[in-house]
Amino acid sequence: MSASTTESVRLRFQRRTLPRFDALARRIRLYLLADGLAVVSPAMLAAVLITLAVDHAFRLDASMRWVQAISVLAILCWLIWRFMIRPLTVILAKTDLATIIERRHPHLGGRLIVAAEFASSPPAATRGSAALIDKVIEQADNATLQLRFTDSLNHRRALRQTTLGLAGLVGMAALLLLAPATMGLWFERNVLLRSVEWPLKNRLIVEGLTDGKLVVPRGDDAVISASVAPGYEAPRQAYIHYHGTDSLRGQAQMPEVRGQPVRFTHTFEHLTETVTCRIVGGDAQTDPFSIEVIDRPSITRARIGIAPPAYTRLDSYELREGQTVAEVLLGSEIRLSIATDQPIASAILARDIGGKQAALGPAQQLGERELSATDRPAASAAYHFELTGTTGLTNISPRVPLTRFVVRVDPDQAPVVKMRIQGAGEMITPQAVLPIDMEFSDTYGLASAGVVFGSGKSEDQGNVEPVSGFERSSKTFNRLIEWSVADHGLAEGDRLSIWAEATDFDDVSGPNVGKSTPAVFRIVSREELAAELNRRQHEYRQDFERYLRRQEELYSDLLSAMEPATTEAARQQRTQHLRQLARRQRDQASQVATVAKQFEQVLSEMRVNALSSPAVEERLGRGVAQPLRSLSRERMPAVAETIDRLAGEDDEQFAREARDTQSAIRDEMNNILARMLEWEKLEEAVILLRDVLNMQRNVGKETETTLERDILGTVPASEPAK
Known part of the structure; x- marks a missing residue:
C-alpha cells in the first residue's frame, strides 16, 4: 500500500473517530464530577445540620466552635480532593477509552484498541506491515461508524449521582429560604465565628421545692417535676443532670406531660443518697437544687425460732441469722425475732395466709431496737412486721421490699409401710404358710405395728394382729413372719386380704396410719x-x-x-x-x-x-x-x-x-x-x-347315709357332699 493511501486511512480515522474519543473523555469527566458532587453536597448539608444541632443544643462557646469549624472544614476539604479534584486529574488515553468501548462492544475484537494506538503515532514510528496496520485501522473505523461511544457509560448511575448531588444543594437552599434567621445566626456563629448568642425561648420552674430542696424517705421514689413558665415556649426535650453524695451521677431525659402548663418529670427509683440536680431544656437551665434522703425504720437482723410439737420429742431450735424461710411441722410454735436500725415507737406482727392478711397484735419489746413475736400457724403463711419509727415514718412502702418471713407448714406424714409376700400366687390353700416380710419406718417414731387381714370387702375393716418383737417409739422396724392361713380360721372358698399397718404418735392432726398395698388371695382346695x-x-x-x-x-x-x-x-x-x-x-x-x-x-x-x-x-x-x-x-x-x-x-x-x-x-x-x-x-x-x-x-x-335311712330309719344331720 502506498504512503498516500496510509495517510488517507489514518487521516479519515483521525477525523471521524478520534473526535468521538474526545467527546467520550469529556463525558467521563462530567460523570466523575457528578460522582464527587454526590458525596460532597450531602456531606456539606450534613455538616450544616450537625453543627447547627450541636451548637443550638449545647450553646458552644467560641473555642469549641473553632474546633468544630476546623474539623468540619478539614473533612470537607479532604472529600473535595478525594472525590472531585483527584478524579479530574486522571489522564484518559485513547487506548484506555478504546478499552472501555471494547468492553461494551466485544465484537470489535481488539481492532479499535490497535487502531487508536497506531493512529495516535506517525506512520514512520510504527513497526510492522503498514498495509496490515492500515487495514486494521480501516476495519476499526468502519466497525465503529454506527456505534455510540457513550453507550459504554452507565447513564442511569450518572443521573442518580447527579440527582443526589443536586438534592444536597437544594437542601441547603431550602434551609436558607425556610429559616433565614436561624441560618443567618448559624453562619455568624459557626462560619464567621462571631460571639452572637442564641435567643432564649424557654424557662423551667422546679415544683415542690422548699428552700431549694425536696425531702424523701430513703429507698422510696423521688418524682421531680419542672413546669414551663408562663409566656415561654415548652422545650422539645428536657434533661436532668444529677450527682449524689456517693456514687450516683449522670443525666436522664425527662418525659413530657401534656397539660397547662406543660411539665417534664423524672423519677429517681429507690433513692438512697442525697442528690444535687439541675434541669436543662432547650435554652432553659434551672438553678441547682437538692433531694435530701432520710431513713425509714428497717430490720437489720432477723431470726426464726421453732419449737416442734411435743410428740416428736425434738428440742427447740433456731435457724441461722438472716434465714427468713422455714419449713415446720404442723403444730409447731414459731418465734420471730428482729433488730432495727433505729428506735421503734410501735411494731405489729401481720400474717398472710392465702392472700388474706390479718394483724396478730403488737410485738414484744425486748429492747430499744429489739422485738419478737410468736405464733402457731395452722397452714403455710407469710409474716412481716409493720414498724413505726420515732420520726413518724413507717417501713411500709410500695417500692421498698419488706422483710418477709415465709413459714411452710407440713403435716406429719404417715408411717411408711412395705410388705412383700414371696412365692405366693393369687390362689392359696388352707394349709398355706405365707412368708410376710415387713418394713416399718417413721421420722418421729412408731406407735404400733401389725398385720391386718380380712375378707377383702370394703365394709370389712380387718382384724389387727400385732407383730411380735415391736418396740414403741422405734423409728424403723423390720420383721419376717410366717403367717398360717389355717391358724386364722380361714377355709376353702374364703377370700383373704392382708396388709401391714402402723400408726404414729401425732396428737395434732393424727394419729396417722400407714398401710402397705394389700395382698388379696383366694383360698381353694389342694x-x-x-x-x-x-x-x-x-x-x-x-x-x-x-x-x-x-x-x-x-x-x-x-x-x-x-x-x-x-x-x-x-x-x-x-x-x-x-x-x-x-x-x-x-x-x-x-x-x-x-x-x-x-x-x-x-x-x-x-x-x-x-x-x-x-x-x-x-x-x-x-x-x-x-x-x-x-x-x-x-x-x-x-x-x-x-x-x-x-x-x-x-x-x-x-x-x-x-x-x-x-x-x-x-x-x-x-x-x-x-x-x-x-x-x-x-x-x-x-x-x-x-x-x-x-x-x-x-x-x-352316700352309702352310709342310705343305710342309716333304710335300716335304722334315721335321717342324717346333713346331706352328703355332692
Missing part, C-alpha cells in the same frame, strides 16, 4: 390349686417348646452362616448375618429366663401351700428350673458372645466353639423338655388318683 399349677406348667412347657424350635432354627442358620465366603460382598453379608444371629441368641436367653422365672414361681407356690416334696424339688427344681436358669444366665449369653467374635474375626476355633455350644444347648433344652413332659404325666396321674379318691369318699358317705 386339688384345685394343683390343677391350676399343672395348667400353668403346661402353658410354660408349650412356650418352651416354641423357644426350642427357635433354638433349632438358630442352630441351623448358624451352620449355614459358617459356610466359606468367596467374595468380599459375601463376607460382609456373612458378618451381618452372624451379628443378627448373636442378637437372636440374646433374645432367646431373655425368653428362656422368663420361663425359668415362671417355673420358679410355680415351685415357690407349691412350697408355700405345702404341696412340695423332695421328689417335687428334685424333678421341678433341679430338673427344670435350675437348668433353665443356667441356660439363660450363662450358656446362651456366652455363645452369643462367641458368635459376635466370630463375626468380627473368621477363626476356626470360634466357629467350632460356637457350633459345639449351640449343639450342647439344643441337647440340654431337649432334655429339659423331656423332664417337663415326664413331670406332666406324673402330675396328671396324681390328679387323676386324687379325683378317684375323692369320688370314693363321696360314694362311701
Whole structure:
C-alpha cells in the first residue's frame, strides 16, 4: 500500500473517530464530577445540620466552635480532593477509552484498541506491515461508524449521582429560604465565628421545692417535676443532670406531660443518697437544687425460732441469722425475732395466709431496737412486721421490699409401710404358710405395728394382729413372719386380704396410719390349686417348646452362616448375618429366663401351700428350673458372645466353639423338655388318683347315709357332699 493511501486511512480515522474519543473523555469527566458532587453536597448539608444541632443544643462557646469549624472544614476539604479534584486529574488515553468501548462492544475484537494506538503515532514510528496496520485501522473505523461511544457509560448511575448531588444543594437552599434567621445566626456563629448568642425561648420552674430542696424517705421514689413558665415556649426535650453524695451521677431525659402548663418529670427509683440536680431544656437551665434522703425504720437482723410439737420429742431450735424461710411441722410454735436500725415507737406482727392478711397484735419489746413475736400457724403463711419509727415514718412502702418471713407448714406424714409376700400366687390353700416380710419406718417414731387381714370387702375393716418383737417409739422396724392361713380360721372358698399397718404418735392432726398395698388371695382346695399349677406348667412347657424350635432354627442358620465366603460382598453379608444371629441368641436367653422365672414361681407356690416334696424339688427344681436358669444366665449369653467374635474375626476355633455350644444347648433344652413332659404325666396321674379318691369318699358317705335311712330309719344331720 502506498504512503498516500496510509495517510488517507489514518487521516479519515483521525477525523471521524478520534473526535468521538474526545467527546467520550469529556463525558467521563462530567460523570466523575457528578460522582464527587454526590458525596460532597450531602456531606456539606450534613455538616450544616450537625453543627447547627450541636451548637443550638449545647450553646458552644467560641473555642469549641473553632474546633468544630476546623474539623468540619478539614473533612470537607479532604472529600473535595478525594472525590472531585483527584478524579479530574486522571489522564484518559485513547487506548484506555478504546478499552472501555471494547468492553461494551466485544465484537470489535481488539481492532479499535490497535487502531487508536497506531493512529495516535506517525506512520514512520510504527513497526510492522503498514498495509496490515492500515487495514486494521480501516476495519476499526468502519466497525465503529454506527456505534455510540457513550453507550459504554452507565447513564442511569450518572443521573442518580447527579440527582443526589443536586438534592444536597437544594437542601441547603431550602434551609436558607425556610429559616433565614436561624441560618443567618448559624453562619455568624459557626462560619464567621462571631460571639452572637442564641435567643432564649424557654424557662423551667422546679415544683415542690422548699428552700431549694425536696425531702424523701430513703429507698422510696423521688418524682421531680419542672413546669414551663408562663409566656415561654415548652422545650422539645428536657434533661436532668444529677450527682449524689456517693456514687450516683449522670443525666436522664425527662418525659413530657401534656397539660397547662406543660411539665417534664423524672423519677429517681429507690433513692438512697442525697442528690444535687439541675434541669436543662432547650435554652432553659434551672438553678441547682437538692433531694435530701432520710431513713425509714428497717430490720437489720432477723431470726426464726421453732419449737416442734411435743410428740416428736425434738428440742427447740433456731435457724441461722438472716434465714427468713422455714419449713415446720404442723403444730409447731414459731418465734420471730428482729433488730432495727433505729428506735421503734410501735411494731405489729401481720400474717398472710392465702392472700388474706390479718394483724396478730403488737410485738414484744425486748429492747430499744429489739422485738419478737410468736405464733402457731395452722397452714403455710407469710409474716412481716409493720414498724413505726420515732420520726413518724413507717417501713411500709410500695417500692421498698419488706422483710418477709415465709413459714411452710407440713403435716406429719404417715408411717411408711412395705410388705412383700414371696412365692405366693393369687390362689392359696388352707394349709398355706405365707412368708410376710415387713418394713416399718417413721421420722418421729412408731406407735404400733401389725398385720391386718380380712375378707377383702370394703365394709370389712380387718382384724389387727400385732407383730411380735415391736418396740414403741422405734423409728424403723423390720420383721419376717410366717403367717398360717389355717391358724386364722380361714377355709376353702374364703377370700383373704392382708396388709401391714402402723400408726404414729401425732396428737395434732393424727394419729396417722400407714398401710402397705394389700395382698388379696383366694383360698381353694389342694386339688384345685394343683390343677391350676399343672395348667400353668403346661402353658410354660408349650412356650418352651416354641423357644426350642427357635433354638433349632438358630442352630441351623448358624451352620449355614459358617459356610466359606468367596467374595468380599459375601463376607460382609456373612458378618451381618452372624451379628443378627448373636442378637437372636440374646433374645432367646431373655425368653428362656422368663420361663425359668415362671417355673420358679410355680415351685415357690407349691412350697408355700405345702404341696412340695423332695421328689417335687428334685424333678421341678433341679430338673427344670435350675437348668433353665443356667441356660439363660450363662450358656446362651456366652455363645452369643462367641458368635459376635466370630463375626468380627473368621477363626476356626470360634466357629467350632460356637457350633459345639449351640449343639450342647439344643441337647440340654431337649432334655429339659423331656423332664417337663415326664413331670406332666406324673402330675396328671396324681390328679387323676386324687379325683378317684375323692369320688370314693363321696360314694362311701352316700352309702352310709342310705343305710342309716333304710335300716335304722334315721335321717342324717346333713346331706352328703355332692
